[in-house]
Amino acid sequence: MPLPSSLSRRAVTAAVxxxxxxxxAGCASFDDQTATADxxxxxxxxxxxxQPSAPSAPDSPDEPGEPPQGPCVDPxxxxxxxxxxxxxxxxxxxxxxxxxxxAERTTGKIILSKRYGPQRAVATVAVDGxxxxxxxxxxLSPTWMQDQMIFALITTPxxxxxxxxxxxxxxxPVLTGIPKGATGNMGSIAFTDPNTLTVATGDAGDPTAAQxxxxxxxxxxxxxxxxxxxxxxxxxxxxxxxxxLCRDGDAGxxxxxxxxxxGDRLSLVSHDSLKTLxxxxxxxxxxxxxxxxxxxxxxxxxxxxxxxxxxxxxxNPVLSEPDAQDTSKTFGAVGRMTTxxxxxxxxxxxxxxxxxxxxxxxxxxAVFFPQQPAEDRT
Numbered sequence: 001m002p003l004p005s006s007l008s009r010r011a012v013t014a015a016v017x018x019x020x021x022x023x024x025a026g027c028a029s030f031d032d033q034t035a036t037a038d039x040x041x042x043x044x045x046x047x048x049x050x051q052p053s054a055p056s057a058p059d060s061p062d063e064p065g066e067p068p069q070g071p072c073v074d075p076x077x078x079x080x081x082x083x084x085x086x087x088x089x090x091x092x093x094x095x096x097x098x099x100x101x102x103a104e105r106t107t108g109k110i111i112l113s114k115r116y117g118p119q120r121a122v123a124t125v126a127v128d129g130x131x132x133x134x135x136x137x138x139x140l141s142p143t144w145m146q147d148q149m150i151f152a153l154i155t156t157p158x159x160x161x162x163x164x165x166x167x168x169x170x171x172x173p174v175l176t177g178i179p180k181g182a183t184g185n186m187g188s189i190a191f192t193d194p195n196t197l198t199v200a201t202g203d204a205g206d207p208t209a210a211q212x213x214x215x216x217x218x219x220x221x222x223x224x225x226x227x228x229x230x231x232x233x234x235x236x237x238x239x240x241x242x243x244x245l246c247r248d249g250d251a252g253x254x255x256x257x258x259x260x261x262x263g264d265r266l267s268l269v270s271h272d273s274l275k276t277l278x279x280x281x282x283x284x285x286x287x288x289x290x291x292x293x294x295x296x297x298x299x300x301x302x303x304x305x306x307x308x309x310x311x312x313x314x315x316n317p318v319l320s321e322p323d324a325q326d327t328s329k330t331f332g333a334v335g336r337m338t339t340x341x342x343x344x345x346x347x348x349x350x351x352x353x354x355x356x357x358x359x360x361x362x363x364x365x366a367v368f369f370p371q372q373p374a375e376d377r378t
Contacts, residue, residue: 068116071360076330080345081113081365086129087347088186089137090338090365097340100365102347103152105134110150113365123165128155132242133185136160137336142194151197151225153189160185162199164225174225175232179217181205188245192254197225198235200243200256207260210238220245220256220269236274244336246289246296248311257289257298266298266319268312277312278319290337290344297370301335301349304328308370323373331366332356343369
């Protein structure tokens with residue numbers, strides 16, 4: 001069941017009210033959580049404890065005066081975070097998208113940033129960042145104002161798993177045992193209702209496991225992260241690598257982009273299955289997706305472009321050719337993205353892709369307005 005748009009707006013509003021809540025709410029307790037099987041030794045409390053707090057009022061991109069100087073300053077007014085380590089998931093931290101939460105895949109930190117402002121690590125978790133693993137994605141709790149919980153999909157030395165991070169910094173496993181590989185660890189998570197976390201996983205480098213219903217590799221499944229030992233409900237199988245979910249909260253649709261030997265594809269998660277909407281036979285390597293009111297944008301990092309489609313609907317269920325929008329001069333390679341009304345927030349992956357030019361201010365998060373494609377479906 002999709003996340004209601006009103007709840008999504010409350011989650012964004014909650015992010016900017018975090019300091020007030022942190023002062024009045026008690027720390028969450030995990031004393032009653034039953035230990036899950038095969039946890040290994042990877043649930044220890046981090047040595048550094050970060051207390052989440054709200055950003056101060058964001059700077060306006062059109063403020064008069066000269067911008068600050070330094071290697072981490074990008075003069076592009078769309079940029080709201082710079083000098084990040086290799087990025088993965090990104091989420092807006094205010095309703096206008098002038099502040100952001102962004103995950104650093106290899107450091108395990110979730111960074112709060114605004115344009116020209118200080119950056120703050122609001123959470124951290126130990127991860128295995130080798131290959132394409134690490135802090136793969138994260139979500140704020142739907143009840144953020146009450147509990148300040150963060151849920152994350154991470155790679156450990158033994159597996160991929162879903163964890164929750166308390167405001168004290170303690171990290172506890174929610175679901176363990178998702179297969180890990182040298183590649184194929186990049187996945188995605190999204191709350192699709194207050195008690196349902198939808199998880200999309202890569203194939204961990206094993207396409208046969210993605211087709212095996214008894215394996216959690218290469219799947220889209222749902223869990224109740226508030227239960228002890230949640231039982232996954234499988235929605236779809238056969239996902240490949242670099243799996244990215246993109247939710248259309250207004251229409252209630254859920255899309256997924258993934259890449260593989262048979263070709264890269266954009267699919268609609270429909271009736272416990274995948275309905276392929278578009279394929280890229282040349283396998284350019286999809287790295288993220290996001291929706292706007294009228295379009296779906298898919299990032300192709302290696303090509304330094306976004307492919308933007310007119311959103312399918314009842315009258316026009318078939319996608320037409322995408323509008324290829326170049327990002328090479330403004331952002332370089334784009335990875336994960338997230339929906340923000342008529343615009344999107346995107347995170348660059350210039351430090352991740354080999355052979356990509358790295359600027360002194362990379363990696364970055366930006367606000368982007370995709371050009372709306374024509375709706376020629378003939």
